[in-house]
Amino acid sequence: MIIKKCFITCLLFGSAYFSHAQQILTLRDAIDLAVKNYPSIKAKNAYAKASQSLVDESKREALPNVNFSAQQYYGTVNGQYAPAYGFGGLGAASSGPTFDKQNWNSAFGSLYLANVNWDFFSFGKYKEKTKVAQSVANIDSKDYQQEIFQQQVKVSGAYLNLVAAHQLVYDYEQNLARTDSVRQLVIRRAVTGLVAGVDSSQANAQYSSAKITLIQAIDNEEQQKHNLSLLLGVDTSTFEVDTTFISKLPQLQVEDYSVDSANHPILQYYKSRIAASEEQTKYLKSQYYPTFSLVGVLQTKGSGFGNDYANNPSDYTHNYWDGVKPARGNYLLGIGVTWNITQPFRLSKSVAAQKWQSEGLQQEYNLASEQINTQLKIAKDKMTNALTIYNEVPYQITAAQDEYTRANTLYKNGLTNMVNVTQASYDLINAETNKDIANNNIWQALLLKAAAAGDFGVFEGQL
Secondary structure, three states: OHHHHHHHHHHHHHHHHHHHHOEEEOHHHHHHHHHHHOHHHHHHHHHHHHHHHHHHHHHHOOOOEEEEEEEEEEEOOOOOOOOOOOHHHOOOOOOOOOOOOOOOOOEEEEEEEEEEEEEEEOOOHHHHHHHHHHHHHHHHHHHHHHHHHHHHHHHHHHHHHHHHHHHHHHHHHHHHHHHHHHHHHHHHHHHOOOOOHHHHHHHHHHHHHHHHHHHHHHHHHHHHHHHHHHHHOOOOOOEEEOOOHHHOOOOOOOOOOOOOOOOOHHHHHHHHHHHHHHHHHHHHHHOOOOEEEEEEEEEEEEEOEOOOOOOOOOOEOOOHHHHHOOOEEEEEEEEEEEOOOOHHHHHHHHHHHHHHHHHHHHHHHHHHHHHHHHHHHHHHHHHHHHHHHHHHHHHHHHHHHHHHHHHHHHHHOOOOOHHHHHHHHHHHHHHHHHHHHHHHHHHHHHHHHHHHHOOOHHHHOOO
């Protein structure tokens, strides 16, 4: 008996103690935590930044290539009449007079050059490539925004579920205390012989059932808290939910709403994919045309071999400076055009494939749009039904309380049996839980409307 009383005391006062000891986590705080800490949001943000960097890189591709080179070497210059090709850059560029036999005369040599190569006109190739990169960055940006939106909706739904679970625990705690009071009364009356002993057995069974229901409710609350923790990316075991906001009824409008596709985060993401595919098609078509280029080269060379080395093999020096200092120079300026005339034929199929890709993405957008419109209609129906139930619950609560009071009074005066008291207790706890669930369902319906409309402010503005 003492153990059972202690159990009730712990259940009734334990939650009150921890609610003061733990920090309150409001729904707004939970949403902010999720946006800041959830890994998928961080990942999408990183992808968006990476894509933007690629846009900047693509803009710089149109700049001319400017190369500088300085080479100094030491070796021989034996020549030989023979065909040769330096596969993979493995051939040595040694050039000199052809002698009748091998010699190992060696000297220093050098080469200094600057090279400029600029594709100054290419029928928009670089411009279209930049647009493709920008459209990809736009996809990642929209993906990041819709990830935040979806996470806000998920966190809000999980938070509302946790609030509902928390309120049900409170209702079942009250029910357990109420059931125990009846049980104690029945036991005292059974001991004095005022009621049959079977009544005490029924009271004990009802008390046991109420305790099991409470434990199941506590277990469900812990599960809902775990679900919220996963969505926040942080441990919520040290936090207590805020139930004050749900006690008020949000300002609701149940009229029809239309989806604003220009601002809906999910639809905007699908639109960005279509736009990127269309830009890719334009870029492929730009590859059909030629490229006009400007080139410029400035080159100087030095050598330790003298001008008469072909006739006088001793005309060379091992002196480092004589070999590496510039002695001869050349420059070159040029303009050219490069055009692979088979490119249009080869890329035409890629263009066709990309157009089909755009068509597929358009159909995905259409499907998403239809699903969102359907969700908006469902949200309207749920809101209407939730309001209807909410308005009916007070009648159920009043009737159940009156029924329970009447059954308890009649039982104390020996005018009814334990079965009627048990049924009245069941009806009362059912009405109490219906009240909390009905209130929570209104907020859930409002959240569903915000999710379908693509405007989280519809829900957040009521907090």
